[in-house]
Structure formats: C-alpha cells, structure tokens
Amino acid sequence: MxxxxxxxxxxxxxxxxxxxxxxxxxxxxxxxxxxxxxxxxxxxxxxxxxxxxxxVGNNLILQSDRSTVRLNVEDTDEWKFTLVNKGLPILKGNLRISFTNKVQPVNHPFIDVRSIVEVNIPFKAWRNEQVDVIIPVKAVRRGVSRIHGIEVKIPHLFGTGLVILQNKKMLGVKKLVFPNRKTVHTSNKEYNFLQGSQHNQTSIFFDPLQPIGTKEYQKGDPFQYIHWKASARTQKLQTKVFSPIGARTWLLLLNVDGKKTDLEASISHCAYLIDYAVRENIPFALAINVTTFGKSLYYFLNEGEGRGHRQKAFDLLAHLSVASFTIPYHLMIKDICGKGISYPYVIHIGDIEPSGYASLIGFGKKGSLVFSVKSIENQGAMELWK
Missing domain, CATH: 4.10.860 (DNA Excision Repair, Uvrb; Chain A)
Incomplete structure (x- = not known):
C-alpha cells in the first residue's frame, strides 16, 4: 500500500x-x-x-480483504485490517480511521463530521511486527459504509518532528445496512385471475400434469379426468384433483424522486413488501427510477423469488441515497409497460405526478391490478389505485 x-x-x-x-x-x-x-x-x-x-513509516504495509458484509439496523460487526511494519520501530503513534456513518463504533469514542465518523486509537509497531486493528461497530442507519481513509501520525522520540502517513483510497471492504421494514396494511383482498405457472390457491386455473388427489365424480366433471384405478378400488367414479395455478407475480415500482416522497419511509415499505413476498413464496420484480449503466436506464430486478432474490433487492435499496441520479418516474413506468410483459399485481410506492397516471392505467388495461402504497402516520397502507 x-x-x-x-x-x-x-x-x-x-x-x-x-x-x-x-x-x-x-x-x-x-x-x-x-x-x-x-x-x-x-x-x-x-x-x-x-x-x-x-x-520511519516507509515500509509500513496495509493489508485488507475485499468483502461485503450485509447487516440489518442494530446488528453488530467489525472493521478489521492489518498493519505490518517492515521498517523502523513506531512508538507512541496514533491511528485515525474515517468511515461512513451508516455504522458507528461500539467501544471507541468518535466524532461524526458531515456523515463521516472518525476514530482515533493509539498505535505502535516494532520492526517486523504485525498489528491487527479491530474496531467493533453497530449498524445504525440504512446505506453503504466504507473506510474512506486511514492516517498514521508518528511523532519523533524526542518530540522534534512529526510524520503523517495518509491512505486516502477506500478499502475494498464495505458494509451494506439493509432498511428497516415498516408494516404495510391492506384494507381488503383483491384477487387477480390471470393464467400462470405458480401455485395459487385462489386461481380458477389448474395444472393437468400435477394431480394432487381424487374426489368423487360430480356431474359436469370432464370425462378425461376420471381416475379409473381409484374408481375400481372404491367402486365409485373418482375424478382427479389438480393443483391450482395462476399468476402471482408482484411488480414493485419505487419512486425516489417525488416532491412529497419520504425516501426512507418509501424504502422501508418496499422492504416490508419484499419480505412478505419471500415469506409467501410470491415471485416479484423491482423497478427503481435511479439511473444506471447497462441495457436499462434504471434499476430493474427481473422476476425471481426466494432469499437470494431478496438479497439482490435489498442490495439495491441499501445503495439508494438522496444524491442518486434519477430519471422521470413516468418514463420508467411507460418503458416497463411498453415491454409487453404481464404482471398480475403492480404495486406503486412513493409519490406520483399526473404524468404517470396514463402508464399505470396502461397496466390496468393489460389485466393487472394496480395498488398504491401510502404512508399515514408512519404506517403503510396499500389500496387499489384509482
């Protein structure tokens, strides 16, 4: 280094x-x-x-791993790196570490200046000595925390001078603090009867390749679904029962640039809905009107499900900030709607201007149920969008 x-x-x-x-x-x-x-x-x-x-300090080597640690608010972890002194002994030195204030030290006094935490600890290292620096920290707010700089002050033994070593490059290790989850209440349940391939207990469709049992034959049951072996065993006509399937996918639309949008509240409501979708085995896609590089002009996480998919979504939410560059929300909605992909449930989170109404109506014309999440007294409420 x-x-x-x-x-x-x-x-x-x-x-x-x-x-x-x-x-x-x-x-x-x-x-x-x-x-x-x-x-x-x-x-x-x-x-x-x-x-x-x-x-002095010419052969002081800084060693640090490249890693990403994911935390929830109130979780504890630690900053850890190693200093190896291959040169003259360093006595009565001082080490200053600065990092983003999304995490804060647990045992060390610190100062917080413009969102940067600074910690000072004594430091000494004899020749060929390896010193492991460990600073326990606690996650305090959503975002990304990285070590922005390390400074070593080495005074002369007789107090006749001072050497300052500065490393201003961010280390490879970082901590992602996931958002809090704020409950989103629904006033009633609305069901969308679109055909799909996911298990859906309320669906009117079924998968003829996945029989899950039999029932006694009733007038009107299709003749081709009679289970002849079961009928012979029970001496009564038995009809196959199939697993109900349908479309359950959620499309979460998050606006981070509305005039009336409380960014942290919207992100917390979005995080809650993602957690809920994973618990209920509901596939979901996520779109955020923050500019990015690549095929898409905005953050878009394709449809998926499970814990791995949740982690990808939470990684996106952790990186959001008021300084993020955004694109107009209505343009993002229009682009998604124009791709021709059908989503049975579209959930809008945040502020929306009249310019975005037509695009949300476009989802409705495709058969989607469109919901809007509003924050009322620090609680979320999801209702059909009108």
Missing part, C-alpha cells in the same frame, strides 16, 4: 542547527575539547532526527 507521507519539523530543530554552527566556531577559536564534543553530539542528534523522520 502506497502512503502519502508528510514530514513536519519542529522549531527546536532549527535552534539546534544554529547552536551547532556556534559550537563549531567556538571550538576552532578556543580549541576546547568539551565544545568540540558538544558539536559532534549535536551533529549526531540532528542527523539521527533527520534520518528517523525520513525513514
């Missing part, structure tokens, strides 16, 4: 230099051995001071 090194000389060094000149003149004038000894001793002091400040 390459450090930016700065050497600060104390005024005492200049005074010693002037004394050396005076001692040299006096030793020649008076021929005094004592004055000559003081001159030689002072020269060694000045040279030693110069060499120590010049060489």
């Amino acid at each position: 390459i450090w930016e090194k700065e050497i600060i000389q104390e005024k005492n060094v200049l005074i010693i230099g002037q004394l050396m000149i005076l001692f040299a003149i006096l030793s020649f004038i008076f021929g005094s051995t004592t004055i000559l000894f003081l001159f030689i001793f002072g020269c060694f002091m000045s040279l030693g001071n110069y060499l120590y400040l010049k060489l």
Whole structure:
C-alpha cells in the first residue's frame, strides 16, 4: 500500500542547527575539547532526527480483504485490517480511521463530521511486527459504509518532528445496512385471475400434469379426468384433483424522486413488501427510477423469488441515497409497460405526478391490478389505485 507521507519539523530543530554552527566556531577559536564534543553530539542528534523522520513509516504495509458484509439496523460487526511494519520501530503513534456513518463504533469514542465518523486509537509497531486493528461497530442507519481513509501520525522520540502517513483510497471492504421494514396494511383482498405457472390457491386455473388427489365424480366433471384405478378400488367414479395455478407475480415500482416522497419511509415499505413476498413464496420484480449503466436506464430486478432474490433487492435499496441520479418516474413506468410483459399485481410506492397516471392505467388495461402504497402516520397502507 502506497502512503502519502508528510514530514513536519519542529522549531527546536532549527535552534539546534544554529547552536551547532556556534559550537563549531567556538571550538576552532578556543580549541576546547568539551565544545568540540558538544558539536559532534549535536551533529549526531540532528542527523539521527533527520534520518528517523525520513525513514520511519516507509515500509509500513496495509493489508485488507475485499468483502461485503450485509447487516440489518442494530446488528453488530467489525472493521478489521492489518498493519505490518517492515521498517523502523513506531512508538507512541496514533491511528485515525474515517468511515461512513451508516455504522458507528461500539467501544471507541468518535466524532461524526458531515456523515463521516472518525476514530482515533493509539498505535505502535516494532520492526517486523504485525498489528491487527479491530474496531467493533453497530449498524445504525440504512446505506453503504466504507473506510474512506486511514492516517498514521508518528511523532519523533524526542518530540522534534512529526510524520503523517495518509491512505486516502477506500478499502475494498464495505458494509451494506439493509432498511428497516415498516408494516404495510391492506384494507381488503383483491384477487387477480390471470393464467400462470405458480401455485395459487385462489386461481380458477389448474395444472393437468400435477394431480394432487381424487374426489368423487360430480356431474359436469370432464370425462378425461376420471381416475379409473381409484374408481375400481372404491367402486365409485373418482375424478382427479389438480393443483391450482395462476399468476402471482408482484411488480414493485419505487419512486425516489417525488416532491412529497419520504425516501426512507418509501424504502422501508418496499422492504416490508419484499419480505412478505419471500415469506409467501410470491415471485416479484423491482423497478427503481435511479439511473444506471447497462441495457436499462434504471434499476430493474427481473422476476425471481426466494432469499437470494431478496438479497439482490435489498442490495439495491441499501445503495439508494438522496444524491442518486434519477430519471422521470413516468418514463420508467411507460418503458416497463411498453415491454409487453404481464404482471398480475403492480404495486406503486412513493409519490406520483399526473404524468404517470396514463402508464399505470396502461397496466390496468393489460389485466393487472394496480395498488398504491401510502404512508399515514408512519404506517403503510396499500389500496387499489384509482
């Protein structure tokens, strides 16, 4: 690791230099051995001071792994990196670490300046010594926390100077703090009877390739679904019962740029719905009107399900901030609607301007049920959008 090194000389060094000149003149004038000894001793002091400040810290190596740790608010973890000193001994040093305030130290005093936490701890390392630096932290708010800089201050043993080593490059390790989940209540249940391939107890469709049992034959049951072996065993006509299937996928639309949008509340409601979808085995897709590079101009997570898919969604939510570049919300909705993919449930979260109404209506024309999530007194309410 390459450090930016700065050497600060104390005024005492200049005074010693002037004394050396005076001692040299006096030793020649008076021929005094004592004055000559003081001159030689002072020269060694000045040279030693110069060499120590010049060489100390030159072979201090910073080692850190590249890793991503995912946390919920109130979870604890630690920053950990290693300093290996291959050069001159470092005594009475000071280590300052700065990182984003999404996490805060647990055991160390700190200051928080413009969203950056700074921690100072004593530091010393003998030659060829490895020092593991561990700072326990607790997640306090949603977002991404990274170590922005490490500074090592090394004073001279006699207090005649100071060396400052700075590493201003962010380390590879980072911590993603997932959002809180704020409950979203639904006033009533609305069912969408679209054909699909997911198990759906309320669906009017079924999968003829997945029989799950039999029932006694009733008038009107299709003849081709009679279970002849079961009928022979029970001496009564039996009809196959199939697993009900339908479309259950949610499309979550999150607007992070509305004039009336409470960003953190909207993200927390979105996180709750994602958790709910995973618990109920509901596939979901997520779209956020934040610009990105690639095929899509905005964040879009394709349809998926399960914990792995939830982690991908929460990673996106953790990276959102008020400084994120956005695209107009209505343009994102229009683009998704124009792709021709049918979603049985479309859930809009956040503010929406009249310019986006037509696109939401477009989903309704395709057979989607469109819901809107509103935040009322710090609680979420999901209702059919009108």
